[in-house]
Amino acid sequence: MPETRVDRMDETTPDPVDRVLARADAHSGVRVFGAAQALQDAGTAAGGDTDGEQWDREERAALRRVPGLSTELEDVTEVEYRQLRLENVVLVGVHLQGATEDAENSLRELAALAETAGAVVLDGMLQRRPHPDPATYVGRGKAQELRDVVAALGADTVIADTELAPSQRRALEDVVKVKVIDRTTVILDIFSQHAKSREGKAQVELAQLEYLLPRLRGWGDSMSRQAGGQVGAGGAGMGSRGPGETKIELDRRRIRTRMAQLRRQIKEFGPAREAKRAERKRNTVPSVAIAGYTNAGKSSLLNRLTSAGVLVENALFATLDATVRRSQASDGRVYTLTDTVGFVRNLPHQLVEAFRSTLEEVADADVILHVVDASHPDPAAQLATVRDVIGDVGGRDIPEIVVFNKADLIDDDARLLLRGLEPRALFVSSRTGAGIDELRAAVEAALPLPAAEVTALVPYDRGDLISAAHETGIILEQAHEEGGTFLHARVGAHLAAQLAPYLVSR
Template identity: 45%
Template sequence: MAAKVLGNTTGIKASHLKRLNNFYRRRMSPAELILAEQARDLSRLSFEIGRQIGLLISRKGEVMQVVVGEPELLPLPFMSRLRRGRTRLAGYHLLHTRLNAKGLNRGDVNLLANRRLDFVASLEVNSEGLAGDIFLAHILPEPQGDSDYRLLDPFRAGYPPEDISRLVWSLEQELNRLSETMDVEKSGSAVLVSVTTKPRRIARESLDELEELAGSAGLLVKGKIIQTRPKLNPRTIIGPGKLDEVLIFCLRQGADVIIFDQELNPSQAHSLARLTNSEIKFLDRTQLILDIFAQRALTREGKLQVEMAQLRYLGPRLGSRDDGLSRLTGGIGGRGPGETKLEIDRRRVRTRLNRLENELQKVAKQRKNRRSRRKKMGLPIISIVGYTNAGKSTLLNALTGSKVLSQDRLFATLDPTTRRLRFPEEQEVIITDTVGFIRDLPKDLKKAFAATLEELHQADLLLHLADASHPQVDQQIKAVTGILNDLDLNETPALLVLNKKDLTPPDVLERLSNQYPEAAVISALDAATLPVLLKALQGMVKGLNC
């Protein structure tokens, strides 16, 4: 029986533990919250043990958990142990005692956002152990002024100012009504968050790109939130007040994913998951890109590379679990019961990584052999590089008559494609389409796609394709140039090509032409603009042969 009571039960008498366990057999009134007799017994028991007592109660009035805390502090309810229905709110509420104190504290209010409780209520216990007023707060479906919460007038047990069960039902209905209808083509909905020390303008531009990434992953973006701080919170990256604001916004919008534009270290990801409702998923920019790559990988090589990147990302995060899961031994020379779940997971990740690295080395060797055969043919090699969704696959199709998949979304294709291209003067070259680049390309992806990126080192000429119609085209050009420098490709001749001429305003096109005078301006969808590019490429190829 004693095992049922959660929290700090050290030093509590057996008779008190029995009375605490008896609350599991008592049904509370959904409409009145708690009856006068029940409030009297709860207050008396809390007074006798000198600690707060919390009851986590279902909408049917069933006591799901009895939690014992300290005189001034109550542990968080163990929501992960409970099954949730398909409702916006948790379907549970918390009623706890407060010794010689009135009202709700900040921790109570935080539970409304962090655990999505229907409401939180505190029962005053006076200096004589008698039940006093009850204070109750719930989240508002829409903010009123600067407040996200509503506090009911204090009331005595058995005499609430309104029907509590009907209040909860109304809250749920209003939240559902205010939420936008989910796009049937989307796999979920997300809120994007940027916590930065940089100016808000830079954060907005980065969130715009993150929104494109989320859309490519099949998520419907419900909102974007920016917090500027002089220093990032080392524990959760975001301030506690702002985290509550984000969680309440997700509740109102029906969002089930929060995506941070900044990378979360293992400790921060663990803290966010522990502090908040388990129904909310936390992702960072790197994990989102990895998810997109996992969706796009079609060939065996692509799947190997993506899996390796995911395992490299997962490895350090396994270490964020409970440190108590260490290897147990039975004394000096003892073997103990063997490996724990955490250590088994770590070992499996290392084993799988080694196997993937060996397989990718075979892939790299096969690529090297293919490149050697192409070299023997004596044909120049042109590699198309550029920011993701710049139109690389579309241009390859237009130049060679291929039918490579091309879509208006980020990272539509991952696997490199090689084709022959014949110039008007009967000269042939080999042209290769590579994986798209992006700002702050995750290091794990660079390592995993090393075999693919080796194609660029064999290129005689780089065709740097840029989307002239994109608002951040200058930053994208700079990002691609920076990645090429990181790959030691800055010595390889490159031709900048400004694509999507048909979608670019004339004044922007004029500015870009003046800023990049040697660039070719084309539209990959308009064959009439391609001769300019072919002439420029052929001239550069002839220069390579000289």
């Protein structure tokens, strides 16, 4: 089958991802690759004054793996001081005829995922074939070529740009003689590194166990606890007869037990979140959910809008835990902004299910702020991916504001193309602040109006009702009179019930 080989570049190439995916093989006839764009350049990814205190960034950076350190122990007493060296990986992908550009973008994204997980990407291969080989994913011939590449480069791991079946993974490992993992494994690994809260850690562990369960494998008779029969017939003889349980069955049972515990634990987090959400709804506090592709700049945008101090990092899936911050509209109304976990193409269904409780923040929002990376080579795919996940969690009918972030990184021609893709979209830069005022106005205009219009004369000793009307409602008219404060406003149903004894007609 025709195959595209992505050669290793010299060390002077600035971006590690570009170094891997910088050019195609001279004999393949495929166009030269452009910039990877999955991660920003160091010069444009720097944070600003609006990011607030970034204490988490130092903590996360302190846990990064260090390249060039041996994993071999010289003495058993050094076990506590050993540090892991970075894994050297080779990427491999399969695509259909005519889908070359999409496959290149996907492989670039996989390279960025691998680097975020703590690996060094040495090389990448793309193969064009009608469908992936059911045995080895790339076919036995190409698997042998991949083995030669791995041996020549000294790679530790091969990463496939798909979710491999257990049989495909084993067969490919048998050929290439190194560890083989898939895209889902890399994403799960990143999530396990970045999870901070108890709920986030539980959600990630549940997703990992759901992925691991059908992929358990045993190694010969040493994995078996089954026994019985006559000694001469291969059994263990007296005292060993019985149904037994294989080691792999025992592992599966333990995993299922742990998964049940995690599901109960995640369910226990629900009432607290529901109580907070119900309190906001009772006080008619509108909510705006910031959703979008991973590394599109959602956390930076939240910091720009609210100075929230949420962790900002030029990495995929830097944010896993939902963060809610309060903001105030120009008319005095209070609303909340929620930063959510990012999405990615081929997001493992285990993660969608495990993070469903977190994604409910999107489904229950009044407005969705859909953030798209304007500098990404395939923004249409980003839009489609995010909208698919939003639809899966029941948020398809919620009003949506599309925001093209990182607008300072694109030229006028790219802006015209994006305008054609989404005519009503807004262009902002969370780094420079361009377009932020227009975005605030658009968000305020999209917020739902309070349900009830009331006219009341509120006694002066009930100033709490006036304060609540200013905070959660829209004041149409207010005057101080002899009998109290005259108030004409739009307020929520709960506050309208509290104002009912003081209603007047004018």
